[in-house]
Amino acid sequence: MKKKFVSLLLAAALVFSLGVPAFAEGAEALPAEPEAAVAEAEPEMAPKDETNEVVVTLGDTVTATTTEQAPAADTKTTAPAADSTKETAADTESTEQKQITYVALGDSIVAGVGLADVQYSANGTSTYGVDMRPNFKGYSPDCYVGKVASKLGLDRDHAIDLGLPALTAPDLVDMVRDGKMPQMNMESGCYYVYPEFQDYIRKADVISIQIGSNDAFVPCVAGLWNATNHKSDALASIILSGNLRSSGSAVSTILKGIKDMELTKEEKNASWKLITSDMAKICDRIYPQTTSALISVVQEIRKLNPDAQILLMGYTDPVPFIPCWHNYFRKLNKFEKQLAETYDLTYVAIPKAKTDLDVHPTIKGHEYIANKIVNAIDVKAE
Numbered sequence: 001m002k003k004k005f006v007s008l009l010l011a012a013a014l015v016f017s018l019g020v021p022a023f024a025e026g027a028e029a030l031p032a033e034p035e036a037a038v039a040e041a042e043p044e045m046a047p048k049d050e051t052n053e054v055v056v057t058l059g060d061t062v063t064a065t066t067t068e069q070a071p072a073a074d075t076k077t078t079a080p081a082a083d084s085t086k087e088t089a090a091d092t093e094s095t096e097q098k099q100i101t102y103v104a105l106g107d108s109i110v111a112g113v114g115l116a117d118v119q120y121s122a123n124g125t126s127t128y129g130v131d132m133r134p135n136f137k138g139y140s141p142d143c144y145v146g147k148v149a150s151k152l153g154l155d156r157d158h159a160i161d162l163g164l165p166a167l168t169a170p171d172l173v174d175m176v177r178d179g180k181m182p183q184m185n186m187e188s189g190c191y192y193v194y195p196e197f198q199d200y201i202r203k204a205d206v207i208s209i210q211i212g213s214n215d216a217f218v219p220c221v222a223g224l225w226n227a228t229n230h231k232s233d234a235l236a237s238i239i240l241s242g243n244l245r246s247s248g249s250a251v252s253t254i255l256k257g258i259k260d261m262e263l264t265k266e267e268k269n270a271s272w273k274l275i276t277s278d279m280a281k282i283c284d285r286i287y288p289q290t291t292s293a294l295i296s297v298v299q300e301i302r303k304l305n306p307d308a309q310i311l312l313m314g315y316t317d318p319v320p321f322i323p324c325w326h327n328y329f330r331k332l333n334k335f336e337k338q339l340a341e342t343y344d345l346t347y348v349a350i351p352k353a354k355t356d357l358d359v360h361p362t363i364k365g366h367e368y369i370a371n372k373i374v375n376a377i378d379v380k381a382e
Helices: 003-015 082-097 134-138 144-152 169-178 196-203 213-227 233-240 250-260 265-304 323-343 363-376
Strands: 055-058 102-106 159-163 190-193 206-210 309-313 346-348
Touching: 102 144, 102 169, 102 196, 134 159, 144 159, 144 363, 159 196, 169 190, 169 196, 169 265, 196 265, 206 265, 213 265, 233 250, 265 323, 309 323, 309 363, 323 346, 346 363
Parallel strands: 102 159, 102 206, 206 309, 309 346
Antiparallel strands: 055 190
16 A cells, blocks of 8 residues: 555554534534633532443443542541531531532543543443443542542542443433433444433532544445445444554554555545545534534533533644544534633633544643643632
8 A cells, every 4th residue: 555545544543532612614603692701711620429230231342341430539538526516517518518519521532432441331221232320439549530539639429430432422412411321322333321420410519521423434434334345343343442553563564554454446535535525524414503512512512511611622623634634623623712702611622632542642642632631611619
């Protein structure tokens, strides 16, 4: 294969596993509302919540591995002397009041895909069943939810990670509104049912939203699948599962995956067409659908929780050498700023978040995002 073709196919493959939000330029008129804050403010403390049941199915993109849920940090209590019972109880109440509840909504970036200790298990409902519930409170300390919790002194009941791999913006609307997806997303292969979503949102003081990248990436994965006559399955599985980082040389692994596809001339031409023209068409088609869904996400959250501070997480540009993606993320950031101004939200720009070859943030990338979130939070504990 020509070097140029290999590099572009590589870039296209990398794009597939992202989990950032997507948006559309020229979004339809947003319902007029107050003005927004663009993040860089000083933070405070956060979160509180509970867990629940789940039914999740995620194509063959994740290799299920059962792991222990990280223990929630407990508030230490000392048995009080008979005369000081009331005082001790009051002190404990005071300590709890100093914590706010932070809930992170979104896709695989939020979940921490690509990090070594993402928590999930097989749910037994199907061959590809994946249950992300263990990650709600057992998330990696290296993901940005864990780092926000650490910086704000929050325990695992007050910093909740509701990131769901392969989730799209319309899927998130369903999760916020109903606590479940009405049916499996046939393109992404994911299906989530978490009734507790709404309880977490109701109790939150701060809610961050990072969603939309999969809206366009998933159709591109499907496009490559069709262009290669289904030969891209193994490569997509390696990338989407987050296993790319643990496979030695990531670049050589991807190149070997491309070589192993053994594409015919027709398949190479179809793949080239996808990368050079069809991907741009997909981005243009999906953009208005995603922006519309993001508006609905905000509206549905407000119905459950009128008072929480909502942070709209901006987008990185992990594949700037592909023009259609560069333009796509540029438009999404522009739209989010507009949405924040309309709904009195806080837009948090994260243009310098470092990402790995699987397009998910590195540990330094998560640290950078966490700092941005902490500086943006303006909710005060009562």
